[in-house]
Amino acid sequence: MEEISEIKEYAKEHSVPIMMDDGIEFICNYIRENNVQTVLELGTAIGYSAMRFANIRDDIFVSTIEIDIERYQQAVRNIHDNNLMDRITIYLGNALSYTFKEKFDLIFIDAAKSQYINYFEKYKNNLTENGVIISDNLFFHGMVENINLTHNYSTIKLIRKLRKYIDFLKSNQEFETTFYTLGDGISVSKRHHPNSANNKGETFL
Numbered sequence: 001m002e003e004i005s006e007i008k009e010y011a012k013e014h015s016v017p018i019m020m021d022d023g024i025e026f027i028c029n030y031i032r033e034n035n036v037q038t039v040l041e042l043g044t045a046i047g048y049s050a051m052r053f054a055n056i057r058d059d060i061f062v063s064t065i066e067i068d069i070e071r072y073q074q075a076v077r078n079i080h081d082n083n084l085m086d087r088i089t090i091y092l093g094n095a096l097s098y099t100f101k102e103k104f105d106l107i108f109i110d111a112a113k114s115q116y117i118n119y120f121e122k123y124k125n126n127l128t129e130n131g132v133i134i135s136d137n138l139f140f141h142g143m144v145e146n147i148n149l150t151h152n153y154s155t156i157k158l159i160r161k162l163r164k165y166i167d168f169l170k171s172n173q174e175f176e177t178t179f180y181t182l183g184d185g186i187s188v189s190k191r192h193h194p195n196s197a198n199n200k201g202e203t204f205l
């Protein structure tokens with residue numbers, strides 16, 4: 001597989017969850033406009049979003065971690081085929097037990113939805129001074145807003161966890177979060193600067 005469009009097609013055919021178009025465009029624009037140089041992604045899948053980020057400029061470095069060995073191996077192949085091995089580092093492992101020593105301008109949370117609070121708490125110390133944490137899938141296909149869309153017990157549990165994460169972000173004293181009704185629901189959290197107005201942005205819940 002070579003082209004990013006083929007990777008996207010492969011993901012669709014094999015039911016690999018990857019970012020929705022307007023969500024990925026949003027993050028790519030954020031990277032462009034804020035001169036982001038270092039990205040940590042939790043949840044590589046097969047490397048689609050990591051490659052989209054790295055393709056923005058050639059001074060962007062992405063570290064990304066994936067727990068599933070088959071997806072990891074596919075991501076390694078895709079990134080290799082696209083000659084991005086020197087700027088994308090892929091780790092195989094559980095983001096909750098891995099330790100990154102570096103700091104990043106942007107941390108993108110896109111791994112297990114039930115663990116979002118834990119990822120946030122663990123990785124907030126890996127942010128550069130003006131770094132942001134971006135989280136995806138806060139809508140969970142409309143189910144966070146309307147839990148009656150599912151009767152599946154594990155999905156209901158997951159939705160409750162996502163709702164808790166949203167409340168956690170809204171009430172967080174250390175970070176201010178803006179919510180965007182884009183893609184599958186995105187949030188951008190920045191460390192609160194004492195003198196800035198509290199900007200909660202667009203709220204969808």
Ligand SMILES: C[S@@+](CC[C@H](N)C(=O)[O-])C[C@H]1O[C@@H](n2cnc3c(N)ncnc32)[C@H](O)[C@@H]1O
Binds near residue numbers: 017018044050067111
């Ligand atoms: C939504 S997919 C990532 C999609 C990818 N960011 C993209 O848009 O191309 C989520 C991925 O996170 C991985 N994952 C789940 N829990 C994880 C964990 N604790 N550590 C690392 N990866 C995890 C899953 O195996 C899955 O491939």
